[in-house]
Amino acid sequence: MFYMNMNAIVAMAGMIAVLMLTRKWSANKRVLMIIFNLCFLLLFSKKLCLFYAAYTLINYGGFVYLCRTALWRKATFIFGIAANVVGVFLGVRLYVMDVLHNPLFDAIIYLGLIYNVLKVIDSYYFAYFFGKDGQVPLIDYANYILFVPTFTSGPILKFRDFMADSKKPYTVDAALFEDSIKRIILGMFKKIVVVTWMTGIFDHVLKQDLHTHQSLFLLVWFYAVIYFDFSGYSDMAIGFGRLMGYTMPENFKRPFLSPTMTQFWRNWHATLGDFFRDHIFMFFSRSVPSRWVAAGLSVLIMVLMGLWHGFTWLYFLYGLYHGVIIAIENLLKITTVNKKKVSKTYFYFRCFVTQALVTFSVIIYSSNYETVLRIYKGLLHFS
Template sequence: MWYLNMNAVLAMVGMVLVLALTRRWPGNKRYLLLAFNLCFLLVFSQKLFVFYLVYTALNYVAFIALGRLQHLRKTTFVLLIAANVVAVCTLRMFGMEMFTHPLFDAIIVLGLIYNVLKVIDALYFAFFIGKESRASVLDYFNYILFIPTFTSGPILKFRDFMADTKQPYQVDAAQTKQYVKRIILGMFKKVVLVALMMDVFKNISGAEQLHVHESVFLMIWFYALIFFDFSGYSDIAVGFGRLMGYNIPENFKKPFQSPTLTQYWRNWHATLGDWFRDHIFMFVSRQTPTKWTAAGLSMLVMVLIGLWHGFSWLYVLWGVYHGLLLGLENILGYTTVNKRKVSKRYFYARCLLTQLFITAAVIVYSGDSHTVYKIYSGLINWSW
């Protein structure tokens, strides 16, 4: 969201310059970044600023308390996670106008579905590490409020972010050139390609009735559109994050060259899939699961990812669809394909099959039930 606002982009460019000019100060990355994160939110929205001060402070207290707790640790851990999930779900329902209240402002839900995942990751760290799970209030606030990844990820791991805070600011000229190019590429995707592709999508999908060739085209076109949209955002976030001295993880790892759905979800929006797999599997089954257990957990993970995207039956069905396919891969033992051990023809045929499965449901990401219904209806309309 920030990256379509020129003032926000200039503010981040200014922060990078300040960090570069103060690189001799060992604490520049930590103290200046906190000041930047807070000032940015305050200028953007006073309500958002106040909400996140309170939300982050409460969760920091919970993080510290959980790490020091001797008794009822697991119960407290579960209750803290449940409290965050319930709070976020409730606020999202207000944002979706399922609930209404005159005091509610939709701005406070900005970035919340990403930031609650970071909060929960920190709670996991405190629970499993215990007394050694230390983080200063300064570093915890920077972790939750990190502006480059605030609204749409990539999702930062608590352990990795804390490790980066201990490293001095070391971005050199070659890295600056590389990351600036990454930002420009992301801007081109977001501002140019996505805008043009969205116009085409709206023009064709706006027809009163669609035919099979139009529906197929729209499904493929929309798949490409959301790839450029989200990978473009990730490019910009990774570029700015690394220019600020933090190793932001990659979100897209050649997803179109994934021969199975299991491998695809490790390469498409990789940080989200990794988060759900790590936290669900870690909580439910810390041992290597059986094929049937893995299949059941895959269903659970995909339904949760669907609900994370939106509270609607469309996203639930999307989660069930992908959960069934992933479950079958686990049960039948088709979760991975080693490119070096199979022929190129077989490998790319499997990649194509995976993309067909993904394309069949990708239109759900539009979030518009009317558009989804119209496009699927067009698949059975063979008349010209």
């Protein structure tokens, strides 16, 4: 992860200083950013830089063709998305099977490919629906794919929003600068201090013989660790991204005050939930609008989101678990709760139920079968 590397932090800080010093040059953000993105990846790994240069050029070719062509348009759209998705999932599966275990493949998987595939898909959607009006220069497309602040950890940027920002001159006022620096410091504190301390306690308790109260503690504690870890990375990415002149979407929107699982996934890793909802749920539910279709799509989306985190049975079951709950909410028409229209007691009770359901499953993020089974077995050890 770039944000755990002091050289990467210094490089991004230096880039921000250069942007501020050249703010009178109207094209500084576009030109200097592509140079920075490529040089950053090149210094990090020459092979990684070469891979992403080729990956970006190939997908830009598909993007331009989709913008311009009227022949086999839908087929091209589907093929472009399928090629990216199948390539990633096949690669991850081979990695899990230890077939492609080498430094280059490790870097490609862990340093952004899964995030970047989602961005490529968003660009293909844009090209498909806007045609010639959606075409953008290669420099802006490459900056979108290779944007360093969100390269490894999100938030997931929307193609339309990024292109709109690319057309604007670089402007960072004192208020934005102060707020962004505070976000970066907060993110570092969460990740370096809080997560490190909490992980040590989690590991210490996990080594003991687990009983019900200890397993409950570990479930709640790990939920907090994951929150501080994920939100810490997001805070740093948002801070650095805004200082480089781009609008960064919020990724965590008070998820603990979500009264339903549907609303939880609009507030927890919000950009990921938005992506799947915009590109799958809205796309297919418009043609056959019904509660049963919505329920089925909810299960599909959550399974895909689970597999997005990791191509294992644990993540499949994690996605299925959340998908079934959201499907039930759709069928019972209880996907949302308006805080202003219900009593505080009822609202917070629903929040408690939702958080209990999330807490029970979040240990799967540990990606360790033995850890997951030990903690779940410990729940049944009352004595």
